Amino acid sequence: MSAAWAIVDLDAIAANVAELCRVAAPAAVCAVVKADGYGHGAVPVARAAVDAGAQWLAVAHVAEGQALRAEGIEVPILLLSEPRPDSMDEVVAAQLHVTLYTHAGVEAAAFAARRAGAELPVHLKVDTGMRRVGADPVDAVARAKEIAASPGLVLDGVWTHLAVADEPDDPFTDEQLRRYSAVLDELDAAGVRPPVRHAANSAGAIAHPGARLDLVRCGIAVYGIAPSEVLAGGADLVPAMSVCSQVTHTKQVGAGEGISYGLRHTFGRDTTVATVPVGYADGVRRRLSEVGGEVLIGGRRHPIVGAITMDQLMVDCGDQRVSVGDEVVLIGRQGAEVITAEDWAEKLDTISYEIVCGIGPRVERRWRRST
Numbered sequence: 001m002s003a004a005w006a007i008v009d010l011d012a013i014a015a016n017v018a019e020l021c022r023v024a025a026p027a028a029v030c031a032v033v034k035a036d037g038y039g040h041g042a043v044p045v046a047r048a049a050v051d052a053g054a055q056w057l058a059v060a061h062v063a064e065g066q067a068l069r070a071e072g073i074e075v076p077i078l079l080l081s082e083p084r085p086d087s088m089d090e091v092v093a094a095q096l097h098v099t100l101y102t103h104a105g106v107e108a109a110a111f112a113a114r115r116a117g118a119e120l121p122v123h124l125k126v127d128t129g130m131r132r133v134g135a136d137p138v139d140a141v142a143r144a145k146e147i148a149a150s151p152g153l154v155l156d157g158v159w160t161h162l163a164v165a166d167e168p169d170d171p172f173t174d175e176q177l178r179r180y181s182a183v184l185d186e187l188d189a190a191g192v193r194p195p196v197r198h199a200a201n202s203a204g205a206i207a208h209p210g211a212r213l214d215l216v217r218c219g220i221a222v223y224g225i226a227p228s229e230v231l232a233g234g235a236d237l238v239p240a241m242s243v244c245s246q247v248t249h250t251k252q253v254g255a256g257e258g259i260s261y262g263l264r265h266t267f268g269r270d271t272t273v274a275t276v277p278v279g280y281a282d283g284v285r286r287r288l289s290e291v292g293g294e295v296l297i298g299g300r301r302h303p304i305v306g307a308i309t310m311d312q313l314m315v316d317c318g319d320q321r322v323s324v325g326d327e328v329v330l331i332g333r334q335g336a337e338v339i340t341a342e343d344w345a346e347k348l349d350t351i352s353y354e355i356v357c358g359i360g361p362r363v364e365r366r367w368r369r370s371t
Helices: 010-024 034-038 042-051 062-070 085-093 103-116 137-149 172-189 202-207 286-291 341-348 352-357
Strands: 004-009 028-032 056-059 077-079 097-100 120-125 153-159 196-200 215-218 241-246 249-253 271-276 294-297 300-305 313-318 327-334 337-339 364-368
Touching: 004 010, 010 028, 010 042, 010 202, 010 215, 010 364, 028 042, 034 042, 034 352, 042 056, 042 062, 056 062, 056 215, 062 077, 062 085, 085 103, 097 103, 097 153, 103 120, 103 137, 103 153, 120 137, 137 153, 137 172, 153 172, 153 215, 172 196, 196 202, 202 215, 286 300, 286 341, 294 313, 294 337, 300 337, 341 352
Parallel strands: 004 364, 028 056, 028 215, 056 077, 077 097, 097 120, 120 153, 153 196, 196 215
Antiparallel strands: 004 241, 241 327, 249 271, 271 313, 294 300, 294 327, 300 313, 327 337
């Protein structure tokens, strides 16, 4: 039996995708399932998302797309970054839609497609201000023409990525969309009309109607987490992941005693301490105990105390009666209480994306559906 497990509610995934389809309509929804579905399990999430109406999927690495194809998933899969030239044969074989933005990438993709006797759908990425990857707007038309003129390549889409869409009052999103629209206008004037235009991430889909276009690429919202605090409630989302463990040991600790490495936490009263077999190797950040991290046991909140270790953490249970085998909820609901990934993120001064993606592979994933 696993020391800790993450329960992934595929009905919640389906409900979130259905909600995003409603919000973004008539644009199609692309469910982003990179990083093993943000830690939720790429294949089960992909299937639930497609069943709920997602028409596309997106991944970061070629191997992620190959894994979906190996499981019989047939919808279009967008590769979000230009892959290495030496992996283009694998891109073609897996029938991925490849993102390109460099001359070297176009050459390598065209060569691989011709060698396989196949047509490879290409999405040109334009860097309108994220400054991470993508063709500069001044080069985008030339790159698009190069793709369109390359035997074996089909220009299927042109897209960009929004840097501050989760801050709806920031005017830079409108500026990015203006730059993107200018590129599309130039392409149109040159007779190049890609069938799929897309710019919106989860935040763009929820908060920026003008960014929805033909397709929205939704990542964090698929998993029931708002892209930012200010957008909470912008769509009706249901968190899909709960992280649980159980008490493996209890002890009575006296007032004035310290606990865990460094003995930096000392108790002001006699108390019951429960040990839980999950630690920073499993994605429970070591600092969580220093910033007010809690768990749920018996439907009540209890503080994590002392340094979180690689494989275990300790909980101050006070005068509550606690037994070996009792369920411990780190993220999720127990009774009337709930702890969310956003709660962890706020305490740790990070984002909820990092929390769910950081739940480690020792935490067994258990997928469930009620239908």
